[in-house]
Amino acid sequence: MVKKIKTDHYKCVYDKPGRQILLLFGTEYGFSEEIAKKLFDRICLLESKNGQLPWQPRVVNAKQYECIDFSREHVLFVVISTAGDGIPPTEARHFSSWLLAYSGDLSHIKYSVLALGDSNYPHFCRTGITVDRRLSELHSQQIVPCHKVDMEDWDVINRWTEQIITCLDALTVEPCLDYLVIRSCDNDSTPLRNKPFLSRLKIKRLLTSDKVNHEDQKETIHCEFDLTGSEITWTAGDALGIYPENNPPEVDHLLKALNATGDEMVDVPTWAYHNKPDNQVSLKHSLMKYFDLKTIRPELMLLLQREADGTSCQNKLDSLLKEGLSSKKNTFLHEYLYEREVADILEEFCEVSSHLSPLDILNQMKGLQPRYYSISSSPLIDKDTCCVTVAVVRYITLGKPRTGVTTTYLQDRLTINQSCPVFISENPEFRLPANTDIPMIMIGPGTGIAPFMAFISERYFKKATGINRLYFGCRHQEGDFLYREELEHWAHKGFVQLCVAFSRDQPEKVYVQHLIRKDADLLWEMINDQNAHIYVCGDAKHMAKDVHKELVAILMNKGNMTEIEAEKFLTELESKGCYQKDVWVA
Numbered sequence: 001m002v003k004k005i006k007t008d009h010y011k012c013v014y015d016k017p018g019r020q021i022l023l024l025f026g027t028e029y030g031f032s033e034e035i036a037k038k039l040f041d042r043i044c045l046l047e048s049k050n051g052q053l054p055w056q057p058r059v060v061n062a063k064q065y066e067c068i069d070f071s072r073e074h075v076l077f078v079v080i081s082t083a084g085d086g087i088p089p090t091e092a093r094h095f096s097s098w099l100l101a102y103s104g105d106l107s108h109i110k111y112s113v114l115a116l117g118d119s120n121y122p123h124f125c126r127t128g129i130t131v132d133r134r135l136s137e138l139h140s141q142q143i144v145p146c147h148k149v150d151m152e153d154w155d156v157i158n159r160w161t162e163q164i165i166t167c168l169d170a171l172t173v174e175p176c177l178d179y180l181v182i183r184s185c186d187n188d189s190t191p192l193r194n195k196p197f198l199s200r201l202k203i204k205r206l207l208t209s210d211k212v213n214h215e216d217q218k219e220t221i222h223c224e225f226d227l228t229g230s231e232i233t234w235t236a237g238d239a240l241g242i243y244p245e246n247n248p249p250e251v252d253h254l255l256k257a258l259n260a261t262g263d264e265m266v267d268v269p270t271w272a273y274h275n276k277p278d279n280q281v282s283l284k285h286s287l288m289k290y291f292d293l294k295t296i297r298p299e300l301m302l303l304l305q306r307e308a309d310g311t312s313c314q315n316k317l318d319s320l321l322k323e324g325l326s327s328k329k330n331t332f333l334h335e336y337l338y339e340r341e342v343a344d345i346l347e348e349f350c351e352v353s354s355h356l357s358p359l360d361i362l363n364q365m366k367g368l369q370p371r372y373y374s375i376s377s378s379p380l381i382d383k384d385t386c387c388v389t390v391a392v393v394r395y396i397t398l399g400k401p402r403t404g405v406t407t408t409y410l411q412d413r414l415t416i417n418q419s420c421p422v423f424i425s426e427n428p429e430f431r432l433p434a435n436t437d438i439p440m441i442m443i444g445p446g447t448g449i450a451p452f453m454a455f456i457s458e459r460y461f462k463k464a465t466g467i468n469r470l471y472f473g474c475r476h477q478e479g480d481f482l483y484r485e486e487l488e489h490w491a492h493k494g495f496v497q498l499c500v501a502f503s504r505d506q507p508e509k510v511y512v513q514h515l516i517r518k519d520a521d522l523l524w525e526m527i528n529d530q531n532a533h534i535y536v537c538g539d540a541k542h543m544a545k546d547v548h549k550e551l552v553a554i555l556m557n558k559g560n561m562t563e564i565e566a567e568k569f570l571t572e573l574e575s576k577g578c579y580q581k582d583v584w585v586a
């Protein structure tokens with residue numbers, strides 16, 4: 001059986017005049033690209049009315065914005081996410097800076113922006129909002145209001161898409177011959193998300209103890225990747241993107257649920273790294289490398305529902321989908337999906353899924369995305385070795401053991417001297433102070449310690465004289481005190497002021513924010529008199545918020561500020577780069 005799945009028709013070249021549309025995406029994790037391509041497909045389905053020439057959508061990655069002649073573009077749809085602590089995705093940063101600095105007239109452009117984000121982060125959808133505002137300042141005409149998407153809220157995405165489709169119906173655009181040639185400017189040799197470097201795993205070591213037997217024992221590893229021969233450069237504070245492979249028994253399980261052998265040949269999907277057009281691989285290979293077996297897209301449920309007419313699955317599917325696809329409005333569906341993987345769903349609704357072809361199902365599956373880990377080593381010390389700190393994810397849902405894809409790939413499957421695709425994700429808003437005398441307050445519990453290992457080793461290497469005060473937190477002193485030896489060595493030398501919160505070694509929980517509260521006088525002096533830089537790394541949802549609250553309390557109590565003044569003070573520190581965060585939502 002040889003069938004096509006999603007050939008790369010997105011790279012099409014138009015050789016006849018038409019009405020052109022630019023679909024520009026800026027992505028860190030691939031979702032913006034997926035939506036831009038969906039909009040492309042939707043536009044392609046539009047029929048021309050009254051003898052008008054067809055629409056000619058072109059999907060372009062914002063990293064290639066230099067190929068675009070904006071004076072020749074008339075219809076622009078931007079799909080862009082926000083990354084880091086409210087910054088544009090790595091590959092869209094030059095575009096974003098260019099747009100902010102551009103002072104020409106873009107009044108001929110009709111546009112709309114879809115801003116992707118996650119409301120758990122303080123700067124929700126900041127990049128999309130900024131792009132929307134800037135286009136409006138440059139006198140472009142907004143034809144559909146900017147929509148903000150909270151995580152994967154398909155209700156909002158579909159609403160935006162449909163508004164665009166309706167708008168296009170009434171839009172008059174002068175047809176012309178397409179000028180856009182993308183490939184000519186895609187000559188950057190630096191390994192990036194879609195062009196990773198195959199890096200050898202040199203060292204892997206367990207950072208947590210396998211001797212003590214706590215019930216809540218963590219499993220965290222340190223991995224060292226060899227970058228020799230790559231053109232990769234990085235700065236302390238950046239992250240390493242790693243492409244994992246799925247677990248073979250889980251792939252076999254899914255193949256069984258798909259009624260496939262795995263030997264069927266399929267096209268390499270369009271999002272695959274090292275994508276060669278018209279390349280074919282076995283279905284098993286494709287599932288190993290390119291598909292997310294864990295996340296169930298609501299579209300898969302819709303597909304099953306469409307096919308469920310008259311079967312015993314119909315009621316269940318109808319009730320799951322009754323409130324729509326939105327994660328906000330249909331928590332019932334999303335909680336249900338959260339506990340399951342693709343194979344579970346296919347098995348549960350096998351009466352329907354057994355009538356679908358593997359390709360029907362594959363076309364509703366999410367692409368396997370790279371995962372990002374803050375780099376825990378400094379390039380000044382060894383530019384060819386890039387280290388990461390990874391907490392291995394294992395959990396149980398519905399009585400079945402589940403695993404995090406990349407974390408167990410690194411721990412259980414990738415062996416020493418084997419290679420995997422990696423690339424750098426820059427984090428320009430998380431940087432050491434240029435002046436080595438500046439004191440630093442670093443707050444990084446758990447794997448949040450990673451970039452501080454890079455920061456401290458770099459400052460140690462440079463013989464920096466500024467104070468390095470580190471707040472680290474873990475569950476148990478004997479168990480998950482990550483990099484204990486290195487940290488205690490630096491502390492012993494007086495280079496690091498080490499403050500550790502062991503949350504579960506006593507009846508009452510102690511976290512980093514509690515230590516910060518106790519050090520209020522000292523921290524106020526460091527911030528107010530010594531212009532210390534504050535760094536926070538780790539969980540955005542709880543830890544970073546609690547630490548922020550504690551900093552506000554210090555400014556109020558020790559600096560006699562009102563809450564509003566304290567918040568303003570921290571915002572100013574943030575805008576001067578003196579309060580930086582590298583946070584994530586687990």
Ligand SMILES: Cc1cc2nc3c(=O)[nH]c(=O)nc-3n(C[C@H](O)[C@H](O)[C@H](O)COP(=O)(O)O)c2cc1C
Binds near residue numbers: 030082121585
């Ligand atoms: C490390 C990290 C940082 C993020 N920072 C923000 C943020 O500051 N503001 C926001 O609204 N969303 C933030 N997000 C959420 C992403 O914007 C959201 O997941 C989006 O759907 C990703 O789209 P993409 O795959 O096209 O990059 C962050 C996500 C991650 C993993």
